[in-house]
Amino acid sequence: MEVLSSLATGFAVVLTPTHLFLIFLGCLLGTLFGALPGLGPINGVAILLPICYTLGLPVESSLIMLAGIYYGAEFGGRISSILLNVPGDAGAVFTCLDGYPMAQKGLAGPALALSGVASFIGGSIAIVGLTFFAPLLASVAIYFGPAEYFVLMVFAFATIGALMGSNPVKSLIGVTIGLIIGVVGVDSTTGVLRFTLGEAELYDGFEFLIVIVGFFAVSEIMLMLEHHSSEDFEMPKITRVYVTMKELLYCKWTMVRSSLIGFVVGTLPGTGASIASAVSYTIAQKISDKEGTFGKGDMRGLAAPESANNACAGGALVPMLTLGVPGSGTTAVLLGALMLYNINPGPMLFVEQPKLVWGLIASMYIGNVMLLIINFPMVRIFTKILQVPYWLLVPSVIVLAFVGVYSVNMSTFALLLSLILGVLGYFLRKLHYPMAPVILGFVLGKIMEDNLRRAFAMSGGEIGIFFQGTINYILWGLTLFILFVPMLSKMVAKRYALAKK
Amino acid sequence: MEVPFSYDPLGPTAFPIALGTVLALLSVVIIVKPREVHFPALNTNLKTLLIVLLLFVYQLSFNVLGFLLSTALLVFCIAKIFKGTTPQALSAGVGVSGVVYLIFSFLLEVPLPVGSLFAKLLGVSS
Numbered sequence: 100m101e102v103l104s105s106l107a108t109g110f111a112v113v114l115t116p117t118h119l120f121l122i123f124l125g126c127l128l129g130t131l132f133g134a135l136p137g138l139g140p141i142n143g144v145a146i147l148l149p150i151c152y153t154l155g156l157p158v159e160s161s162l163i164m165l166a167g168i169y170y171g172a173e174f175g176g177r178i179s180s181i182l183l184n185v186p187g188d189a190g191a192v193f194t195c196l197d198g199y200p201m202a203q204k205g206l207a208g209p210a211l212a213l214s215g216v217a218s219f220i221g222g223s224i225a226i227v228g229l230t231f232f233a234p235l236l237a238s239v240a241i242y243f244g245p246a247e248y249f250v251l252m253v254f255a256f257a258t259i260g261a262l263m264g265s266n267p268v269k270s271l272i273g274v275t276i277g278l279i280i281g282v283v284g285v286d287s288t289t290g291v292l293r294f295t296l297g298e299a300e301l302y303d304g305f306e307f308l309i310v311i312v313g314f315f316a317v318s319e320i321m322l323m324l325e326h327h328s329s330e331d332f333e334m335p336k337i338t339r340v341y342v343t344m345k346e347l348l349y350c351k352w353t354m355v356r357s358s359l360i361g362f363v364v365g366t367l368p369g370t371g372a373s374i375a376s377a378v379s380y381t382i383a384q385k386i387s388d389k390e391g392t393f394g395k396g397d398m399r400g401l402a403a404p405e406s407a408n409n410a411c412a413g414g415a416l417v418p419m420l421t422l423g424v425p426g427s428g429t430t431a432v433l434l435g436a437l438m439l440y441n442i443n444p445g446p447m448l449f450v451e452q453p454k455l456v457w458g459l460i461a462s463m464y465i466g467n468v469m470l471l472i473i474n475f476p477m478v479r480i481f482t483k484i485l486q487v488p489y490w491l492l493v494p495s496v497i498v499l500a501f502v503g504v505y506s507v508n509m510s511t512f513a514l515l516l517s518l519i520l521g522v523l524g525y526f527l528r529k530l531h532y533p534m535a536p537v538i539l540g541f542v543l544g545k546i547m548e549d550n551l552r553r554a555f556a557m558s559g560g561e562i563g564i565f566f567q568g569t570i571n572y573i574l575w576g577l578t579l580f581i582l583f584v585p586m587l588s589k590m591v592a593k594r595y596a597l598a599k600k
Numbered sequence: 601m602e603v604p605f606s607y608d609p610l611g612p613t614a615f616p617i618a619l620g621t622v623l624a625l626l627s628v629v630i631i632v633k634p635r636e637v638h639f640p641a642l643n644t645n646l647k648t649l650l651i652v653l654l655l656f657v658y659q660l661s662f663n664v665l666g667f668l669l670s671t672a673l674l675v676f677c678i679a680k681i682f683k684g685t686t687p688q689a690l691s692a693g694v695g696v697s698g699v700v701y702l703i704f705s706f707l708l709e710v711p712l713p714v715g716s717l718f719a720k721l722l723g724v725s726s
Contacts, residue, residue, distance in 0.1 A: 153708050268629050275623045282619065286612040293612060317655070321648045324681070490684025491692050494675035497655070498700055502671075505662070506710040514659040522652055548615045552608055560609035 102234055109457030113465060118163060118458075121156075122466045125164040126473065129171020132187075134481045135492065136179045137323055139188025140172035140372075140412075140429045141535070145311040146496060148436055149503025152308070158440040159455045163462040165436055169429050170222060170412045170463065173372060174470045177214040177405055178481050182207060182335055189533075190372025190408045193380040197393065197400030204396050207335040212342045213398055214405040215474045217354050221406030222467040224358035225365065225413025230460055232366075233449075237421040239570075240446030245553035246564045250574040252547040255368035255424050257578045259536045261585055262370050270536045273527070277540020278547070280305050280520075287545075288552060300512045307435040308504050309516045310541055314534055316500035317521025320493055322528060334486070340478050350402040353383050361407030365414020367581075369539050371427035375411035376404035413463065420448055420456055423546065428535025431542045438542075647681055654678065666715020671697035 112118070132143030144165050151161045176191035181198035194214065201210040243251065256274050260267045283294045284304025295301040357379035364375040383403035384393045393400040415426030416433075423444035425431040437444050442452065449456050504513050528534060558564035565571060654677050661670040672693040679689035704710045 150708070153704075153710055268626055268633075272623065272626045272630070275619055275626065279616070279619050279623070282616050288608050289612050291612045293616065320678075321651055324647050324651065488684065488688075489682040490679040490688055491696075493682050494678040494692060495696050497678065498671055498675060498696055501655075501658070502667075502700055502704060502712070506704060506708070506712075511659050511662045514662065515656075518652070518655050518659060521655075525648070551615065552610045555609045 102231060105234070105453060105457050106230060106461060108453060109459075109461030110464075112159060112454050112458035113163065113461045118160060118462065119465070121160055121164040122167050122462050123469055123473075125167020126171040126174075126466050126470050129168035129173075130175035130178075130470070130474070130481060131484060132168065133172035133175025133191075134178040134187065134485060135487070136183060136185040136187060136485070137319065138496070139176060139190065140169050141188065141432060141538075142315045142319055143168045143172045144429055144432045144436075145315040146500045146503070148432065148439075149308050149312065149507050150499070152436075152439060153503065153506045158437070158442060159458045161436065161440070162433065162455065162459055165433055166416070166459055166463065167466045169433065170409060170466060171470060172429075173409045173412045174215070174218045174222075174474065175481065176408070177218065178211065178478070179485055181210045181214065181401075182482060182485065188372075190376055190411075191404075192373065193376040193404035194401065194408075196380065196404075197395070197397050200394070200396035201398070201401060202335040205336065205338065206396070208338045208340045209342055209346065210401060211337070211478050212340050212475065213346060213350065214401055215471065215478075216342060216347065217350070217357075217402040217405040218409040219467060219471040220354045221358040221361055221409035221411075222413060222463075222470070224355070224406075225362045225410040226460065226463045226467060228362045228410075229413045229417055229463070233417050233421050233456075233460075236417060237446050237449040240421050241450075242570060243422075243446060244568075245550040245557060247568065247570045247574065248550040249547060249554055250565055250571050250578075251368075251422060251424060252543055252550070254574050254578045254581070255539070255543065258367050258581050259369035259539060261581045262367070262374055266531070267585070269530075269532045273532050273534070273536035274540035276527075277537040277542075278544040280310065280537075281541045281544025282548070287549065300510065300516075305516065305520075305541075306508065306513065307439060307542075308507055309513050310520055311432055311435065311538065312500045312504050313517040313520030314524040314537060316497065317517055318524035318528055318534075320497050321521070321525045323489065323493055334482065337479065337482065340475055346398060350399050353387060353399040353402050354406045356386075357383060357403040357407040358410040361410030362414040364407075365411035365426050366417045368418050368422075368424045368426055369536065370411075371415065371429070371535055372408040372411045375407045375414075379403045379407035416459075419444065420459075421446060423448075425539060425542065428538055431535065431538045435538075435542050650681060651678065663713050664715060664717050666718055667712035668697050668701055669715060671700065 113122070128147060129140070129143055132138045133140065147168055148165060151164060156164070172187070173190065176187040177194050177198065180186045180191045180194035181202050184195050184199040186192045186195055198210050198214060201207070256271070259274055260271045281304070283301055285291070285302050286293055292302065360379040360382065361375040364370050364378055380400065380403050383399055387399050388397070411427065415430045417426065419425045419430040419434055423434065425434045434444055442455070501514055501517070504517055505511065524534060527537070554564050566575070654674060658670055658674045675696045676689045676693035679692045684692060701712060704712055
C-alpha cells in the first residue's frame with residue numbers, strides 16, 4: 100500500500116537522535132504549557148515558535164517539535180483541570196466537570212491516569228485517521244482551482260461562525276478583524292501600499308510572529324492579573340497513579356466514540372478542541388448518564404472530553420496539511436510557521452514536501468507513545484510545576500515571547516506592534532470575542548484574496564465561476580448545511596424536551 | 601488607487617472595501633442585539649494599565665539600557681505587581697534576564713543589545 104510506504108519514509112525522517120530528542124522536548128514543553136493554568140496549546144506554540152525559528156532548525160524539525168507542543172499541551176491541559184479546577188484553555192473546560200469532582204473524592208491519581216490513557220487513545224485514533232484520510236483528501240484537493248479555493252474559505256468562515264464560541268456574530272467579527280490585519284502591506288498583485296500609514300516597517304504587513312505574540316502572549320499576561328487566585332487552592336493528595344483494567348473497560352466505548360467525534364470535529368476548518376470536547380461530553384452524557392452521575396465525578400465524563408480534544412488535534416491537521424486551511428486556532432499558528440519558512444501550504448504539500456508531511460505524521464505516532472510513557476512517572480513532577488508562583492511565571496513568559504519576536508526582527512518596532520495588538524486582543528477577549536477566528540482570518544486572508552482575484556481574472560470578471568463545477572456545488576452545499584446545523588440542533592433539542600415531558 | 605492592469609478586474613481596493621462593509625454590518629448586528637458585558641473591577645484595570653505602560657517603557661529602553669538592565673527592571677516590576685516580595689522580585693529580575701541572555705546569546709547566537717548608554721560610557725560600539 101502506498102500509504103504505508105509513505106509512512107515508512109516518514110519514520111526514516113524521524114528516527115534520528117535529533118528528531119527523537121525534539122519530539123521528546125516538544126511533548127515535554129507542551130505538557131508543561133498545557134499544565135500551567137491559563138496557558139494552553141495556542142499560547143505554547145505562539146511563545147515557542149519564535150525561539151524555534153531563531154534556533155535555525157530545518158522546517159521539518161521545527162514543525163515536528165511545534166506539533167509535539169500542540170498535542171502535548173492537549174495532553175497536559177487535564178492536569179490543572181483535574182487538580183485545580185482551572186482549565187488551561189477553552190478545550191479543557193469539560194475536563195473540569197468530572198475530573199475535579201473525582202479529585203475531591205480522593206481519586207486525583209486515578210483521574211490523572213485515566214485521562215492520560217483517554218488522551219492516548221484519542222490521539223492514536225486520530226493519527227491513524229490522519230494517515231489514511233489526509234492523502235485521500237489531498238488527492239481530491241489537487242483539482243481545486245482559485246474559485247474552489249475561495250468557496251472553501253467561505254465554507255471555513257461559515258463553520259467558524261456557526262460552530263465556534265457562544266455568539267456567531269462575534270466569531271465572524273473576529274474573522275473579519277483578522278482578515279483586515281492581513282490586508283496591511285504591499286499588495287502582491289499591483290504593488291500598491293495598503294494601510295501602511297507610511298511606516299516602512301509595515302510594508303511587508305504585520306508579521307505573523309508579531310500578531311500571535313501580541314494576541315496570545317501579551318493579552319494573556321494582562322488577563323492573568325484578573326484571575327490568578329490559584330494560590331488559594333489546596334492541592335489534592337495524589338494516591339495511586341494508574342488505572343485498573345476494570346475502570347478502563349468501563350470507559351472503553353466512551354473513549355472510542357469520543358475519539359471519533361473529536362477527529363471529525365477537528366477536520367472541520369476552524370473549529371478546534373473546545374467544540375470537540377463539548378460535543379463529545381454532551382453525547383456521552385445523553386447516552387451513558389442513566390444514574391445522573393455526570394458532573395459529580397463520573398469516569399466516563401472525564402474520558403469523553405479528554406479523548407476528544409486529543410483526537411481533535413490530529414483531525415485539525417488534516418485540512419491544514421491537505422487544503423492549507425487550518426482546523427483549529429493552534430493549527431493556524433502551525434500554518435503560519437510553515438509560511439515563515441516560505442512553504443506554501445495546500446494540496447501540493449503532499450507532492451512537493453513528502454518528507455515534511457510524512458515526517459510530521461510519523462513523529463506523532465512516536466510522540467503519542469512518549470507522552471503516555473512520560474506522563475505516568477512524571478505526573479508528580481508536573482503537579483509540582485503547577486505551584487510555580489505567578490511572580491516568576493508571568494514575567495518569564497513575557498520576556499521569552501518578546502525576546503523571541505525581537506530576535507527574529509531585530510527591531511523594537513516589532514515589540515511595539517506586538518504590544519498594540521496585545522492591547523487590542525485584551526479588549527476583544529474582555530468582550531468575549533474568541534481569538535482563534537482572528538488568527539484564522541489573519542492567516543487565511545491573503546490566500547483568500549489572492550484566489551478571489553485570480554478567479555475573477557480567469558473568468559474576466561464573471562461571478563459565475565464560483566458557481567460551476569462539482570467541487571463548488573459540494574462546497575456550497577456543505578456551507579449551507581453548516582449554517583443550518585445550529586438551527587437543526589435547536590429544533591432537535593426542543594423535540595427532545597417535549598418528548599421528555 | 602487607480603491601477604492600469606486589465607488582468608486583475610478586482611484591483612487592490614475591492615477586498616478591503618468588502619471587509620469594511622462586512623465589519624460594519626456585523627457591528628450593526630452587535631449594536632442592535634447587544635449581550636451582557638462584564639468589565640473587571642477598577643483595581644485590576646489600573647494594574648493592567650500599569651503592565652501596558654511597563655511594556656511600553658521596556659520597548660523604548662530596550663536599545664538604550666540594553667537587554668540585561670531593561671529586562672531585569674521589567675521582570676522586577678511585573679513580579680511586584682503579581683505580589684512577589686521584594687527579594688523574590690529582585691531574584692526573579694536577575695535570574696530571568698540572566699538566563700534568557702545566556703540562552704539567546706550563547707545557545708541561539710542571537711545578539712541582544714548591550715545598550716547604547718553603556719556603549720557610550722565604556723567607549724565601545726554598541
